[in-house]
Amino acid sequence: MTAAAANQSGRRTTHARRTERAGIRDVAAAAGVSITTVSDALNGKGRLPDETRSKVREVAERLGYRPSAAARTLRTGRSGLIGLTVTTYGQEPFTFTEFAYFAEMARAATSAALTRGYALVVLPATSRHDVWSNVALDGTVVIDPADHDPMVAELYRQGLPVVSDGKPGNCPVTAWVDNDHASAVLEILDHLAEAGARRIGLLTGTSTDTYTRLSTEAYLGWCRRVGQEPLYEAYPAHDPCAGAVAADRLLARPDRPDAVYGLFDPNGTDLLAAARRYALRVPEDLLLVCCSESDVYASTEPPITTLSLQPQRIGTTVVNLLIDAIEGIGSFTENPEGQLMPTELIVRRSSQRRPPRTTVSAPRVPGEV
Amino acid sequence: MTAAAANQSGRRTTHARRTERAGIRDVAAAAGVSITTVSDALNGKGRLPDETRSKVREVAERLGYRPSAAARTLRTGRSGLIGLTVTTYGQEPFTFTEFAYFAEMARAATSAALTRGYALVVLPATSRHDVWSNVALDGTVVIDPADHDPMVAELYRQGLPVVSDGKPGNCPVTAWVDNDHASAVLEILDHLAEAGARRIGLLTGTSTDTYTRLSTEAYLGWCRRVGQEPLYEAYPAHDPCAGAVAADRLLARPDRPDAVYGLFDPNGTDLLAAARRYALRVPEDLLLVCCSESDVYASTEPPITTLSLQPQRIGTTVVNLLIDAIEGIGSFTENPEGQLMPTELIVRRSSQRRPPRTTVSAPRVPGEV
DNA sequence: ATGAAAGCGCTAACAC
DNA sequence: GTGTTAGCGCTTTCAT
Numbered sequence: 001m002t003a004a005a006a007n008q009s010g011r012r013t014t015h016a017r018r019t020e021r022a023g024i025r026d027v028a029a030a031a032g033v034s035i036t037t038v039s040d041a042l043n044g045k046g047r048l049p050d051e052t053r054s055k056v057r058e059v060a061e062r063l064g065y066r067p068s069a070a071a072r073t074l075r076t077g078r079s080g081l082i083g084l085t086v087t088t089y090g091q092e093p094f095t096f097t098e099f100a101y102f103a104e105m106a107r108a109a110t111s112a113a114l115t116r117g118y119a120l121v122v123l124p125a126t127s128r129h130d131v132w133s134n135v136a137l138d139g140t141v142v143i144d145p146a147d148h149d150p151m152v153a154e155l156y157r158q159g160l161p162v163v164s165d166g167k168p169g170n171c172p173v174t175a176w177v178d179n180d181h182a183s184a185v186l187e188i189l190d191h192l193a194e195a196g197a198r199r200i201g202l203l204t205g206t207s208t209d210t211y212t213r214l215s216t217e218a219y220l221g222w223c224r225r226v227g228q229e230p231l232y233e234a235y236p237a238h239d240p241c242a243g244a245v246a247a248d249r250l251l252a253r254p255d256r257p258d259a260v261y262g263l264f265d266p267n268g269t270d271l272l273a274a275a276r277r278y279a280l281r282v283p284e285d286l287l288l289v290c291c292s293e294s295d296v297y298a299s300t301e302p303p304i305t306t307l308s309l310q311p312q313r314i315g316t317t318v319v320n321l322l323i324d325a326i327e328g329i330g331s332f333t334e335n336p337e338g339q340l341m342p343t344e345l346i347v348r349r350s351s352q353r354r355p356p357r358t359t360v361s362a363p364r365v366p367g368e369v
Numbered sequence: 370m371t372a373a374a375a376n377q378s379g380r381r382t383t384h385a386r387r388t389e390r391a392g393i394r395d396v397a398a399a400a401g402v403s404i405t406t407v408s409d410a411l412n413g414k415g416r417l418p419d420e421t422r423s424k425v426r427e428v429a430e431r432l433g434y435r436p437s438a439a440a441r442t443l444r445t446g447r448s449g450l451i452g453l454t455v456t457t458y459g460q461e462p463f464t465f466t467e468f469a470y471f472a473e474m475a476r477a478a479t480s481a482a483l484t485r486g487y488a489l490v491v492l493p494a495t496s497r498h499d500v501w502s503n504v505a506l507d508g509t510v511v512i513d514p515a516d517h518d519p520m521v522a523e524l525y526r527q528g529l530p531v532v533s534d535g536k537p538g539n540c541p542v543t544a545w546v547d548n549d550h551a552s553a554v555l556e557i558l559d560h561l562a563e564a565g566a567r568r569i570g571l572l573t574g575t576s577t578d579t580y581t582r583l584s585t586e587a588y589l590g591w592c593r594r595v596g597q598e599p600l601y602e603a604y605p606a607h608d609p610c611a612g613a614v615a616a617d618r619l620l621a622r623p624d625r626p627d628a629v630y631g632l633f634d635p636n637g638t639d640l641l642a643a644a645r646r647y648a649l650r651v652p653e654d655l656l657l658v659c660c661s662e663s664d665v666y667a668s669t670e671p672p673i674t675t676l677s678l679q680p681q682r683i684g685t686t687v688v689n690l691l692i693d694a695i696e697g698i699g700s701f702t703e704n705p706e707g708q709l710m711p712t713e714l715i716v717r718r719s720s721q722r723r724p725p726r727t728t729v730s731a732p733r734v735p736g737e738v
Numbered sequence: 739a740t741g742a743a744a745g746c747g748c749t750a751a752c753a754c
Numbered sequence: 755g756t757g758t759t760a761g762c763g764c765t766t767t768c769a770t
Contacts, residue, residue: 402756402757403756404757406755406756406757409756415756416755417755417756418755421756440762442762444761444762445762446762
């Protein structure tokens with residue numbers, strides 16, 4: 001045993017081993033090497049003979065040694081943690097996963113982070129300040145930042161990379177990713193018009209996030225262009241009851257639309273229920289499209305056409321951009337890189353006046369099995 | 370300026386200020402106090418005059434000082450981070466939020482953690498080992514641990530508190546929470562029998578988790594008791610397509626059930642679709658109940674009776690138990706505390722042969738508005 | 739090829 | 755009341 005090892009273990013014992021877990025010094029002492037060698041052996045660094053390396057590994061294993069993440073973080077300045085900040089709607093406590101979009105996006109983001117060796121922490125923008133300051137982040141994903149988002153500004157000041165889901169209004173993000181919401185809406189409106197709609201209504205939200213704003217603007221622009229009177233109802237998107245009421249109101253109007261596009265997830269079922277109340281057949285009397293990530297719409301009666309924003313893709317991309325920024329040495333550009341991701345229109349019966357010929361086999365009935 | 374301050378700032382400058390951010394020493398120097406005073410002032414500790422306290426706060430604010438979470442964690446042994454481990458089903462990459470149950474549970478857990486000043490990290494049990502060892506956790510919530518779960522054993526060895534969602538088979542958890550799955554199933558079967566069902570079928574899973582096992586056993590026991598031939602189809606619960614097929618198969622049997630309980634979320638819509646294919650009216654020809662947290666079943670045609678496992682409640686409870694264990698000084702008991710949480714049966718039309726009198730107003734029709 | 743020593747930035751014990 | 759000092763457990767530079 002070297003003098004150093006004796007010294008170290010001596011110090012340990014005098015402190016009456018207040019920690020149960022083995023530390024790097026214990027491993028070094030047990031293996032008869034220095035802590036440097038242990039560190040290098042375990043991290044695959046330095047130029048040690050394979051013999052030493054495996055010896056150290058074996059001893060570490062035997063002692064059940066687990067390096068301290070805290071110490072490593074302090075020393076290297078990297079925590080391996082990235083934040084996911086969800087803008088909470090209204091005064092709701094925490095609406096994460098309220099919409100399937102967030103749930104899917106968060107899942108993909110978590111998954112992508114893990115693949116690259118990072119863990120992901122969900123931290124609502126409105127969290128207690130002490131929570132934010134208590135967790136060491138290497139960077140943050142921000143969903144739909146506000147125009148002059150103070151939190152993004154603060155993160156920027158701290159020198160942390162920030163990537164946003166949703167084109168940022170006026171804040172210093174490293175990169176951003178978004179759908180082309182305007183195009184998506186126009187595609188849907190054209191699709192409905194082609195299916196015979198003459199008066200297309202919109203179920204939209206009252207909040208001012210980019211998605212709602214861009215989509216509504218695109219709708220209004222389209223109406224202006226084709227000379228249709230806008231027919232829409234807006235409601236606070238975070239309130240599911242309000243959504244059902246708004247759907248009902250839209251179909252109760254004297255100038256009732258013959259097609260509706262709903263911007264939020266549960267609008268499809270709400271509109272379907274409302275249509276039933278007014279004895280409107282879908283798609284004969286009313287064409288329906290809804291923006292949603294849920295596959296329940298594949299088996300409603302009738303199945304409802306949906307627009308998917310592909311949150312998995314966005315979540316994955318956003319995280320990878322962030323980790324690139326973290327690992328790439330200061331790729332801070334004054335003008336952030338932005339990229340638009342495609343959406344996917346899944347056409348089902350609710351938006352087609354006459355069902356197209358498909359290759360799908362006819363529904364089985366008993367006896368035909 | 371004290372000698373110490375001069376010395377500190379001197380050291381800083383010689384290092385050519387490699388960090389941009391202000392440290393505690395900078396604040397101390399600028400405020401003309403020692404770093405201890407800064408620490409105490411900012412953390413509300415020690416016995417400082419309010420004057421000093423506010424002075425330090427002001428200086429810290431002016432300098433944009435943010436304490437280093439990494440250093441604090443290393444020093445105090447507390448990271449303020451708790452893990453949420455999701456058992457992934459089969460070979461699927463990461464099924465978190467696949468079922469609304471997980472999504473809801475995770476949301477509630479995150480929220481509860483934040484309320485108590487902790488952040489939550491989602492870490493699948495199968496994550497790369499380096500991710501696990503890279504994040505300093507104060508404790509972990511484990512969803513549905515396996516019988517002799519190696520991960521739980523490892524966490525226990527590390528001295529970390531573990532609380533499980535789902536009664537643990539044989540592993541050392543600090544506490545656990547679960548629903549009374551057996552009772553819930555019996556309640557549903559009785560409910561269906563009361564509504565006139567003579568042959569109740571079950572849509573169940575092939576995996577061996579506690580939920581599936583207990584529920585299926587309860588069903589089989591009930592059948593034995595009332596003398597009904599068991600009628601069930603099992604499928605890998607993580608595969609939505611398999612669910613639709615299994616639903617179809619169950620209704621295609623020559624000994625077709627006149628009521629079905631589905632253990633997993635999308636079974637309701639699948640069964641409804643299958644019923645339509647076989648021209649079965651719900652609830653007249655087929656009674657339906659499904660275990661789900663989704664409210665789409667309130668507006669299907671007909672609305673479907675669901676069993677809610679109350680994941681929000683479970684998520685909240687589990688996190689609070691964990692944080693209690695973290696903050697309470699070693700409340701490790703040999704026999705972990707377990708508690709059963711109630712489930713909620715939400716009765717809708719799909720499980721009632723004749724609709725009960727309700728106080729709900731009749732659906733509005735145009736003109737009545 | 740290996741080891742000694744210097745901190746990372748903070749908190750807490752103790753001295754004044 | 756306030757300051758000095760000793761580490762928390764690692765990684766890394768530099769010397770050998």
